[in-house]
Amino acid sequence: MEKQKNNKLHRQLFVSLRHHVGDSFIEKQRLLIYIYVSIGGGLLLILNLLGLSGPMGKYYFIANSINLFFITFLLLAFLRKYINLENAVIGLMSVCQLFCISEMLFITFTLQNDAILIIGNMILLIGIIFLSTLSHLKPSIISIQTLISLIVYTICCFTLNDSIQPRTYGVLVITFILSGFLGYHLTRKLTSITQINNNLEQIQKEMISLFNIDKNHINHYIRQSHTQGLTEQQTNQYLKILLENQGTPRQKSIENHIAKWHEQTRIDYQNIKSFFPELSPSEQEIATLILKGYQLKEICSLTDKKESNVNCQRSNIRRKLQIPPEKKLRYALLQTITQKTIFHPQSS
Structure with a gap:
């Protein structure tokens, strides 16, 4: 019964935001993660600002207020279509990560020796990588998240005069590296699968149109x-x-x-000299481009010649091959090649 209510809620969410996201499974999953994290994170921050949960103090009040502002700003920008869903998710994950590492650095350099809070933030950072993976963000983003978090935690661990941090360092670092590696690998595979799926959808459309x-x-x-x-x-x-x-x-x-x-x-462009030996190398080049169907401006661009120069060489080609003005030059050249191929075939 509860599962049906959740499905109904999700369907209503997809319908209400159908103009903001696509119909793919990845887009829908990304939307659910973004909405839930935004609402959940916003509620936790509001509770802290009201003094009902979390650490208290001037720094935490300012940091939580800034964090809440950016989460709200990103949500409004997404709903107003100033940014797309992927950029909104990237922004949300970046804000949450910056909030965690800034709190870790604050604890470290103010010598509060709050080891539990640093470990708690590390767990949150692992969760951010996990959510980034589920949101199908780019592998490079997950790699950057992992690297920054490891550097900050290493600084905190060896700066604090605390006996707990060195003992937990190895476990948390290995967990972090595994999370980052698996996230990177999974998102690469998901990218490949998405591309294959798009190709299959295109084939399906072609097969349907075939009927x-x-x-x-x-x-x-x-x-x-x-x-x-x-x-x-x-x-x-x-x-x-x-x-x-x-x-x-x-x-x-x-x-x-x-x-x-x-x-x-049927035209052997490599042997164009044998078809038109009376033409100069420059005229043979122009004749080849004419045979290939290039227009005047295209020939000028390819040969880096002015229109007057190309027109002059076209006139020379007509004169040397005795092609009358009323006859199209390209068809006349094709006719000459066809006749020479039939009556004087190239030796293999």
Whole structure:
């Protein structure tokens, strides 16, 4: 019965904040951790400020007030959509960690010798790493949290004139290192699993869209790809175009892509000199780019030449190859290569 109430409460929370988070399991888990830690931490701080729990004193009152301010500020910034959920969680964990280590340093350098409070803060720091891991924060963040906490605890342990700290140092450090290492390893694995899951979702969408497409279209394109000798990568590219159109494929556009790829695979760009020996090396370079379908501005950018220079060389190509002005230069070059390939094939 209580479990059903919790599930209902969580569902209401997800619905009310649906515009702030995504639908993934990680986002929902991150949201629950953020809300619970913010509310729980805020209540504990308020109880301390009222003098009902925790250590008392001027320092603790100021520190707890600042901590409560930042927790409230982050929560309001998240609810107002000034920051996303991940940044809100990172901010919350950072504030809590800074609060713990500042208290540890205060105890150490004011010589209060409160060993129990330092150990309590160390346990809280381990809990922060654990929550950061459950929140699926970046591995680098968990590594930084672990390193900073270990450095501060080491300073506190060997600065305080206390017999308890050296005896507990090894146990707490090993626990801390294990927590940090496992957190780092787990978040890396979760990142990999998330990426795989996203890829599977994309495949699922493509498979679903496949049911809305006329199978005759697909068979036609597959046959055409085999006939034209396209590579697997090229075939996948135009099938992706087909799937993205959700059953209304731009058939003419796809067939044009196929024709263009087929046309380019038949051209041996390495032997362009043998096709056009009458052209200069610079003109052969321009001819190659024209054959590949580059426009004037693109050719200028690739060759680092001015438009006037490129146009001049295009005119020289037409003149040397006797191509009339009314004929498109690219098609004329393709026609020349095709004729020379048929009547004077390259020796293998």
